[in-house]
Amino acid sequence: MELTKRDYDLPDSKGHFAEFGGRFVPETLIPALDSLEEHYLAAKENKLFNNELNQLLKYYCGRETPLYKAEEISKELGFNLWLKREDLNHTGAHKINNALGQILLAKKMGKKRIIAETGAGQHGVATAAVAAKFGFECIVYMGEEDIERQKLNVFRMNLMGAEIRPVSSGSKTLKDATNEAIRDWVSNVENTFYIIGSSVGPHPYPMLVRDFQSVIGKETIIQFKELTGLPLPDKLIACVGGGSNALGLFYPFLPYDVEIIGVEAGGKGVNTTQHAATLTKGEFGVLHGAASMMLQNEDGQVTLPHSISAGLDYPGIGPEHSYLSKSKRVKYKTATDDEALDAFKWMSEKEGIIPALETAHAIAYLKQKDNGISKNEHVILNLSGRGDKDVSTVEQSMKKKYE
Amino acid sequence: MNRIQKLFTEKREKLIVYLTAGYPKLNSTKDLVLSAIDSGADMIELGIPFSDPQADGPVIQYSNEKAIKNGINLGIIFDQLEKIRQETSKPIALMGYYNQILKWGLNTFISDCKSLGVDGITIPDLPLCEANEFCKLSKSMNISPILLVAPNTSNENITKISKKAADLIYAVSIIGITGNDLSSRTELKTYLSRIRKYSSTPFMVGFGIRSHNDVKWFNEYSDGAVVGSAIIEKIKNKNDYINSARSFVKKLKGNHG
Numbered sequence A: 001m002e003l004t005k006r007d008y009d010l011p012d013s014k015g016h017f018a019e020f021g022g023r024f025v026p027e028t029l030i031p032a033l034d035s036l037e038e039h040y041l042a043a044k045e046n047k048l049f050n051n052e053l054n055q056l057l058k059y060y061c062g063r064e065t066p067l068y069k070a071e072e073i074s075k076e077l078g079f080n081l082w083l084k085r086e087d088l089n090h091t092g093a094h095k096i097n098n099a100l101g102q103i104l105l106a107k108k109m110g111k112k113r114i115i116a117e118t119g120a121g122q123h124g125v126a127t128a129a130v131a132a133k134f135g136f137e138c139i140v141y142m143g144e145e146d147i148e149r150q151k152l153n154v155f156r157m158n159l160m161g162a163e164i165r166p167v168s169s170g171s172k173t174l175k176d177a178t179n180e181a182i183r184d185w186v187s188n189v190e191n192t193f194y195i196i197g198s199s200v201g202p203h204p205y206p207m208l209v210r211d212f213q214s215v216i217g218k219e220t221i222i223q224f225k226e227l228t229g230l231p232l233p234d235k236l237i238a239c240v241g242g243g244s245n246a247l248g249l250f251y252p253f254l255p256y257d258v259e260i261i262g263v264e265a266g267g268k269g270v271n272t273t274q275h276a277a278t279l280t281k282g283e284f285g286v287l288h289g290a291a292s293m294m295l296q297n298e299d300g301q302v303t304l305p306h307s308i309s310a311g312l313d314y315p316g317i318g319p320e321h322s323y324l325s326k327s328k329r330v331k332y333k334t335a336t337d338d339e340a341l342d343a344f345k346w347m348s349e350k351e352g353i354i355p356a357l358e359t360a361h362a363i364a365y366l367k368q369k370d371n372g373i374s375k376n377e378h379v380i381l382n383l384s385g386r387g388d389k390d391v392s393t394v395e396q397s398m399k400k401k402y403e
Numbered sequence B: 001m002n003r004i005q006k007l008f009t010e011k012r013e014k015l016i017v018y019l020t021a022g023y024p025k026l027n028s029t030k031d032l033v034l035s036a037i038d039s040g041a042d043m044i045e046l047g048i049p050f051s052d053p054q055a056d057g058p059v060i061q062y063s064n065e066k067a068i069k070n071g072i073n074l075g076i077i078f079d080q081l082e083k084i085r086q087e088t089s090k091p092i093a094l095m096g097y098y099n100q101i102l103k104w105g106l107n108t109f110i111s112d113c114k115s116l117g118v119d120g121i122t123i124p125d126l127p128l129c130e131a132n133e134f135c136k137l138s139k140s141m142n143i144s145p146i147l148l149v150a151p152n153t154s155n156e157n158i159t160k161i162s163k164k165a166a167d168l169i170y171a172v173s174i175i176g177i178t179g180n181d182l183s184s185r186t187e188l189k190t191y192l193s194r195i196r197k198y199s200s201t202p203f204m205v206g207f208g209i210r211s212h213n214d215v216k217w218f219n220e221y222s223d224g225a226v227v228g229s230a231i232i233e234k235i236k237n238k239n240d241y242i243n244s245a246r247s248f249v250k251k252l253k254g255n256h257g
């Protein structure tokens, strides 16, 4: 069967996805971004670079990850649910795909001091792992609140030799960790490579992170066809924080006729002030180097988001998602803290897979009444990470709930 | 000619004082600005507090956070500027991160600046590659867009940036954020003479400048010195912040009496 295919070739040469994206950073960072872009574009076409990356993805990460039919949930819901098992990657989430790609660029550029920001700690752990492997110095900025709720990951990063710098400004979460990482980068740009953990930040980061993550979608296209004999699934679903696991799955499918849904953190409800539903409730603005949608007040100050999951607790979103939302190519929905907690338990009980709390938001969408999923459809959900890091948060919430 | 263009035709030592609007008190802006001017500041750079000031170190971050807690916003700042303008004819530039300006509306922001007698605008997170619209609109209203250059900006880009800005550029003294330490004088000299050679406009230097000696030294190699973190530090937690500011600005100018 011939598939209908529409062209999609964003961002433009200046890193814009229509009015989104770009480079809104101090002039000091421009030479570094130019150089990063140049090295990346060359690496992308370079056989040796791609071979090295592919070998690492295979033997270090354990790719390819399975596309797994969740039979029990499929039976319960009456459609075919496929899980793309990014939780089975080394270090437990999709974040390693990107960390590997970027550290190879750092190596090429001769930069041996690595910095990163982290929320859930999954990106921090992935960065600490690859930095250890390559023998580079690694500094991870992490909000104090996140250090508290993701203790396991803090310990893992320490074990692998990373230095954690606690961030106590603002909301003490991912937003502020990102500010500190950017300030470090501005001050040490000559010898430092900033490994950004999501498809956010100034150009070329959103493009480069998306490309490194799109191994997820590329594998999925082939696997789905092999497993079902069908050309394409009906729907794709992923959770959206900054947006990297979602774009990783979505991007290779964008030209095709597949319905795509991103799920944001609804926190305590999108009609309260405590959520992280950037596309659902945000406005146009500039945060962390890119124009995109963001949560802000009437004075243009960034407002504090809330989500039970540290990885989604972010007031911004990658510029490409803002574009995909505005152009209506992708639909964005929300799931609340409570829905995510229920989904966390449900997936654990039904399939014996403990998902990350971030991922649990996408899983929760499957149970929402008006989700538009019809009987017998094939739905692929990006199981972005495993939930080991979240068990104490979940335990505490359950205690509260049943007290 | 606007007040900035005029000031920078004068060949003499110039001190530009940065203050955070709404800090340390919501309504301290006017008195502080006027005291700094009384004490010898040649130009004021007034910061619009932002929740996420990427280019600022701990001292200015703190003043931003405190000012926001005090209840400052752009509307109040414009009211304060209106009163300040009635009492001084020294050049005043606004410094603010791009998000707040976008939120106000770029066009409206610049025309409000115009009608309140603001002479220049600095946006630290708006580099040359994104600054077309901003520069065009500012210039059309005779406001100077003060673009920035850094020690790692290429010669070619220094020329491009100064041409685009047209009146004045702001040279960041170091690769870093506000409040960081200065690099060696030899390194600085090389950098500043590079700007002198490749810039088509006057330039002021800022970041890490904290004494009269610094101010004098930078004026030898540029057209003016900006002091920010050092003065904010001096007025932090002071009941008598006005007098602290006065005596510090006098010292920066070399007047101890």
Ligand SMILES: Cc1ncc(COP(=O)(O)O)c(C=O)c1O
Pocket: A093, A094, A119, A120, A121, A122, A123, A197, A198, A199, A239, A240, A241, A242, A243, A244, A245, A246, A310, A311, A312, A356, A358, A359, A384, A385, A386
């Ligand atoms: C397992 C997992 N999923 C999703 C996310 C959200 O990030 P992104 O939207 O970039 O995939 C995180 C972030 O920490 C994560 O750890």
